[in-house]
Amino acid sequence: MRVARTNKRREVKDVIRKEMIAMLLAGGQGSRLGVLTAGVAKPAVAFGGKYRIIDFPLSNCINSGIDTVGVLTQYQPLRLNTHIGIGIPWDLDRNNGGVTILPPYEKSDNSEWYTGTANAVFQNMTYMESHHPEYVLILSGDHIYKMDYGTMLEFHKRQKADVTIATMPVPMEEAGRFGIVVTDENRRIEAFEEKPKEPRSNLASMGIYIFTWEVLKEALYTLRDQSGCDFGRHIIPYCHEKGLVLSAYEYNGYWKDVGTLGSYWEANMELVDLIPEFNLYEEYWKIYTRSDVIEPQYLAAGSVVEKSIIGEGCEIYGEVSHSVIGSGVCIGEGAVVRDSIIMKDTCIGEGARVEKAIIAEGCSIGKNVSLGAFAEAPNCLNASIYSFGLVTIGEDSVIPDGVAVGKNTAISGVTARDDYPEGILKSGGVLIKAGDIV
């Protein structure tokens, strides 16, 4: 932060300049998470017991010394808004700057929703201008990682770059699944390849960009009429064609995209390893979150808990192994939970068997229910979303006592015994009772 003079509105006045501000894109639905995002935006989905996905980029910001963050919301923002509040958990409640929620709004002409990532940022030009930044950091709210954006900014300055793209090396054989950047020996970007068949490099773009403010402003204005204006597809290619200096910052830490149910489940399960690659227990680089449950958890005399992470205020009477359990969860006597993710305030009935399931917040699973039973079968609604043999249960769902649910299934809403013919939801079945069709 520093004070500078501007000639805005023909008068010279002192303004506070922020060196770098962050624009955090948190408006996406994350439709590949199926029923988990029926009622919440993807960045607000719980992760690792007590966190939400957006906690990671927000904590990275404050740990990197960025105290001005605009959070762009659009899809189902209520949970996100209440979670962020005025930013107290991340120390982002500031007199100057801090966190600001930026939803789409009506204008005197040309009102529209956010039609693309760059369009969303463009619509908040006045927000960015009010902070007089030198650099703008573009982040997305759907990755799990710890990264010092300050180091990336130093690199950006050292390179005298106009745009810096964060990249990470991926195995060459997997490079075909990513957006790949090809660089010269000075880390200047020469070419982009989107999901190339024969990749020329293994540096994958992470969707994190630093722009020099004037460059971003110009590009956004020039492409303002581009429909669905997107950073990856429009702004970056535009800057490249214009001959600006684009450089690739190489990041070598842990970074996980949790965009699909499979990768979301995997990333959670990695946390329970003895010393996980992504370690939440390090003193350095803490991850902050809003925690409204603070009481300790209780493990009853008959409980068995192994290889698990368990949140505050849980009451465990049954058996839990290799699972991630959120705050305020109750697991009844004789229940067995294996390889599963159970989010906040869910209740698992006595004698239930839960295997390889993702159960969202506030669910009630009846007594002696069996989740993840039977042989695997492809999902009847969308086999590309509901796969990996997982049972996925949406928020506030109710499952009646004694039913059996197969693999690759999805359930959402208050279900009754009648919804399960012969007390069974076969593998691959979908049962959605709430109004939302996913």
Place this chain on the structure above:
Amino acid sequence: MKAIGIILAGGNNSRMQELSKKRAIAAMPVGGSYRSIDFVLSNMSNSRIQTVAVLTQYSARSLNEHLSSSKWWDFGRKQGGLYVFNPTVTADNSWWYRGTADAMYQNISFLKKRHEPYVIITSGDCIYKMDYNRVLDYHIGKKADITVVCKDMGEGEDVSRFGVIRMNEDAKIVEFEEKPMVSQSGTISTGIYILRRRQLIEMLERSAEEDRWDFVTDILIRYKNMKRIYGYKIKEYWSNIATAESYFQTNIDFLKPDVRKYFFRDEPKICSKVDDLPPAKYNAGSDVRNSLVASGCIINSKVEDSVLFKKVFVGKNCVIRNSVILNDVYIGDNTHIENCIVESRNTLKANTYYCGSDGIRIVSENNERYML
């Protein structure tokens, strides 16, 4: 709310043994995630009291650190707020707080400046939930000068460390003895008092003129026959933690389902400072039964009938039984701990044995921390 709160948190008690060496009793960790003073602060906040003064003296560093922000109890408001008064040297006073009445007397300008008609005086070392509005309504209904919140102790419980009260059928206090060797009654004062603010100021000024500095012996007991002093009985859970045994027992009480439900599940909740710790982690080999575990713990072995506070690391092949392990303790492999209170920020070496044979053993080692 028509009252301000005063929390007397300056005290020390030799019966806490080593536990009160590094902190005031009000800052003692309780119930896994809390500190003692959180209970009374939350009660005040939940009773919509806007202005609270905490009077500290003995070993206040840990307490001041805990109270460094008032936002956790929702006192960070424009109206009222949380005031912490440590003793200070002024132009006409260079004493420490010489007693509970003196502590209030030295801050009498604060009392005079407020506009609320009533004052609730409490201590920071009791674990309970209470809506002070109900006591205030009772106080007004009885047309009392002072109302003392009291508690019937069970048969055979030692009351010699409390003020013992006898009331008539109208609940008017007829006898009040401070820490009697042999007592006539099983009803004790919980150290919670309600009175009018002007009345308190008057009493404090009068006592100060006579060089009397204790609220109970120099004010309550002396005025007992002159003023209308009434007792209000608390029927719910109430516990004072000022001895090592009662401190241990209060923590173990949280293993009971009804106590847990009362403090953890029922509204209103108890608030505390949030520490940003990750959830507790159980590795292979962990076997935890009938125990409370707070956030940030990592457990690799057997724990039974115990309370583990925040950030406790338990190594492999340990046995922890019937013990209270305070915040940030590292326990090396193959350690056996039974009937102990392990002081916070301790490092216990591998292959050691701690066992309280008759009564509770307090473990306080000064080993260097050697983490992985």
